[in-house]
Amino acid sequence: xxxxxxxxxxxxxxxxxxxxxxxxxxxxxxxxxxxxxxxxxxxxxxxxxxxxxxxxxxxxxxxxxxxxxxxxxxxxxxxxxxxxxxxxxxxxxxxxxxxxxxxxxxxxxxxxxxxxxxxxxxxxxxxxxx
Numbered sequence: 001x002x003x004x005x006x007x008x009x010x011x012x013x014x015x016x017x018x019x020x021x022x023x024x025x026x027x028x029x030x031x032x033x034x035x036x037x038x039x040x041x042x043x044x045x046x047x048x049x050x051x052x053x054x055x056x057x058x059x060x061x062x063x064x065x066x067x068x069x070x071x072x073x074x075x076x077x078x079x080x081x082x083x084x085x086x087x088x089x090x091x092x093x094x095x096x097x098x099x100x101x102x103x104x105x106x107x108x109x110x111x112x113x114x115x116x117x118x119x120x121x122x123x124x125x126x127x128x129x130x
Contacts, residue, residue, distance in 0.1 A: 037087030
């Protein structure tokens with residue numbers, strides 16, 4: 001019997017809070033220029049992301065911002081949770097990451113959050129670094 005030459009490394013092990021009925025699955029490659037980011041948004045279902053290159057400043061509603069580096073993975077539950085930051089933390093290189101989302105059929109992969117809603121929910125945001 002041949003020896004198993006495949007190495008498996010668990011990067012993320014999460015239990016999604018919900019899975020939409022008749023879900024759609026999408027995997028996307030996102031490439032963010034130095035110093036740029038994605039505006040505050042939410043997703044219709046859970047997602048996981050894996051950083052291929054660079055460093056991401058990642059911040060979800062109720063959690064402090066943190067840096068996710070190449071080779072690390074991150075999870076977000078989707079639904080009503082605001083994703084405040086997906087920002088390239090490096091001024092000299094692109095941020096490249098893969099995101100796999102379980103989406104509600106017929107809904108966009110991401111919905112931007114208005115300034116008005118951000119203000120209404122500011123008490124849900126973790127304290128900002130000084």
